[in-house]
Amino acid sequence: MRIDIDRLNKRYDGKEILKDLTLHMDDVSTLAITGPSGGGKSTLLRILAGLQKPYSGQVFLDGQEIRFEAEPLHAWRKSIGVVFQAYNLFPHMTALENIVLPMTAVHKIPRSAALEKAHALLERFRLTEHMLKKPGQLSGGQQQRIAIARAIAVSSGLLLLDEPTSALDPFMTKEVLDMLRELSQENRTILMVTHEIAFAAGVCDHMVYLEDGRIVEAGFTADVIKATGMGGQ
Amino acid sequence: MNLASPSSSSPANGPPDAGDQKKSDSPAESSSSRRSLFSRLFLRLEGQSPSRPQSLFNGLLVGGVIAGFFILTFLTLDYTPRWNLLWLYREKVLSGFVNTLAISGIALVLSLIIGLATALSSRSRLIPLVTFGRMYIGLIRNTPLMVQIIILFYVVGTALNITNRYLVGALILACFSGAYVSEIIRAGIESIPASQIESGQSLGFTRFQLYRFVILPQVAKRITPGIAGQLVSLVKDSSLLSIIAVSEVTKVVQEIDSLNYATIETFIQLAGLYLLITLPLSALAKMLERRFAYEN
Numbered sequence: 446m447r448i449d450i451d452r453l454n455k456r457y458d459g460k461e462i463l464k465d466l467t468l469h470m471d472d473v474s475t476l477a478i479t480g481p482s483g484g485g486k487s488t489l490l491r492i493l494a495g496l497q498k499p500y501s502g503q504v505f506l507d508g509q510e511i512r513f514e515a516e517p518l519h520a521w522r523k524s525i526g527v528v529f530q531a532y533n534l535f536p537h538m539t540a541l542e543n544i545v546l547p548m549t550a551v552h553k554i555p556r557s558a559a560l561e562k563a564h565a566l567l568e569r570f571r572l573t574e575h576m577l578k579k580p581g582q583l584s585g586g587q588q589q590r591i592a593i594a595r596a597i598a599v600s601s602g603l604l605l606l607d608e609p610t611s612a613l614d615p616f617m618t619k620e621v622l623d624m625l626r627e628l629s630q631e632n633r634t635i636l637m638v639t640h641e642i643a644f645a646a647g648v649c650d651h652m653v654y655l656e657d658g659r660i661v662e663a664g665f666t667a668d669v670i671k672a673t674g675m676g677g678q
Numbered sequence: 679m680n681l682a683s684p685s686s687s688s689p690a691n692g693p694p695d696a697g698d699q700k701k702s703d704s705p706a707e708s709s710s711s712r713r714s715l716f717s718r719l720f721l722r723l724e725g726q727s728p729s730r731p732q733s734l735f736n737g738l739l740v741g742g743v744i745a746g747f748f749i750l751t752f753l754t755l756d757y758t759p760r761w762n763l764l765w766l767y768r769e770k771v772l773s774g775f776v777n778t779l780a781i782s783g784i785a786l787v788l789s790l791i792i793g794l795a796t797a798l799s800s801r802s803r804l805i806p807l808v809t810f811g812r813m814y815i816g817l818i819r820n821t822p823l824m825v826q827i828i829i830l831f832y833v834v835g836t837a838l839n840i841t842n843r844y845l846v847g848a849l850i851l852a853c854f855s856g857a858y859v860s861e862i863i864r865a866g867i868e869s870i871p872a873s874q875i876e877s878g879q880s881l882g883f884t885r886f887q888l889y890r891f892v893i894l895p896q897v898a899k900r901i902t903p904g905i906a907g908q909l910v911s912l913v914k915d916s917s918l919l920s921i922i923a924v925s926e927v928t929k930v931v932q933e934i935d936s937l938n939y940a941t942i943e944t945f946i947q948l949a950g951l952y953l954l955i956t957l958p959l960s961a962l963a964k965m966l967e968r969r970f971a972y973e974n
Contacts, residue, residue: 523882532873547881
């Protein structure tokens with residue numbers, strides 16, 4: 446995927462979160478967005494996901510501009526998958542219904558076809574035994590894997606993740622990262638905010654390092670890690 | 679021994695059960711038989727609910743003391759009570775009782791509709807809607823119900839030419855209760871974490887779908903105990919409709935009293951009639967509260 450971001454600004458209560466953020470990258474398949482907390486990583490991801498509007502600036506993905514008016518924005522949100530830190534799932538529904546509902550309600554897929562697709566995804570990620578449980582009965586790692594399955598069930602090819610493992614313990618982090626590693630080998634673009642540098646080094650072809658609302662480093666993962674000294678310790 | 683493993687796997691299935699099973703084959707059981715008479719009668723085990731016999735015993739004891747107090751105060755009056763009056767007029771009383779139930783039931787359904795509409799309008803982007811909701815709730819919650827009944831019945835009801843007292847009565851109660859229901863629903867909606875809304879938006883739900891599939895089902899679960907409590911208030915508040923001559927049970931009892939001058943007996947029995955409706959509702963509210971506390 447080609448990513449072009451031009452002079453993106455975002456303010457919150459007078460505080461500048463993104464400052465003329467500009468980024469041009471080509472051939473991105475899996476991108477890690479890293480940097481210190483409060484640097485604007487999540488804000489950038491939320492703008493890409495169409496959940497926040499920038500104050501000014503433009504974003505083009507594969508030459509297509511993300512337009513922040515109601516209708517095109519809704520269409521954009523429908524077309525992508527997003528996974529957050531935690532509490533993604535709807536707690537009053539089973540894991541299975543969490544995956545099926547967006548397909549039937551938003552994408553108007555017939556229920557039988559949606560169920561079939563959901564079963565296939567659950568089977569593939571070894572979650573079938575949990576499909577009738579509600580989120581409260583699942584571990585954090587299982588919840589995140591269901592959330593990822595839900596996101597890819599309805600997204601055509603772009604998956605955005607905002608620190609998907611930061612609320613998990615190391616063991617659960619591994620199971621989620623293993624799932625993402627598997628997904629990264631498919632014909633799909635993944636953009637993820639993460640602090641898991643070792644994972645990013647192994648899986649992400651590209652990386653950007655964001656600090657104080659600006660891109661400090663961007664490029665191939667190994668180069669960015671070397672330039673920022675993140676691999677050092 | 680074999681009971682221990684399944685009981686530990688799902689705490690949601692009720693801690694009391696798990697506790698009972700554990701007690702039956704643990705050494706704690708023998709120590710409980712050594713407890714003093716006082717502690718066996720009046721003290722519950724740390725972190726546990728009172729046992730069934732304990733609840734019953736203490737209930738009878740405390741209830742007896744309260745009833746005894748009132749009976750004693752009553753006996754100090756130099757008064758010969760006539761307890762049979764409501765029974766003599768039983769058909770009137772029954773029809774009043776049914777009217778109270780019907781008016782409360784209709785008012786509850788209407789107040790849920792009003793409350794939901796007001797709660798949703800308070801989140802609208804349209805300013806007049808928000809302002810209207812805020813003023814409506816402010817006026818209703820900060821003025822006496824009696825004043826509202828009189829103004830709405832004699833002024834608004836007359837102007838709009840609604841003459842059916844029962845209809846007007848139910849509508850007034852619904853307006854009154856709707857303000858409280860609205861606040862319960864609003865608090866319920868606000869208790870849904872923003873992450874749920876964001877999750878729904880990111881999946882492409884429209885605003886309507888977000889409320890329909892994500893927010894309101896969760897809100898409904900959380901507010902059921904509060905709504906049940908509001909229903910209890912509604913039933914009691916319906917007694918004020920007697921001032922516009924709606925023949926609900928309070929009005930009927932007032933009429934019986936005005937013919938027989940036996941206020942104390944008839945009103946004590948009236949309280950009993952209200953308890954007949956409100957106690958089961960309170961029990962229901964408590965049960966729902968417990969059930970929802972274990973889920974999620």
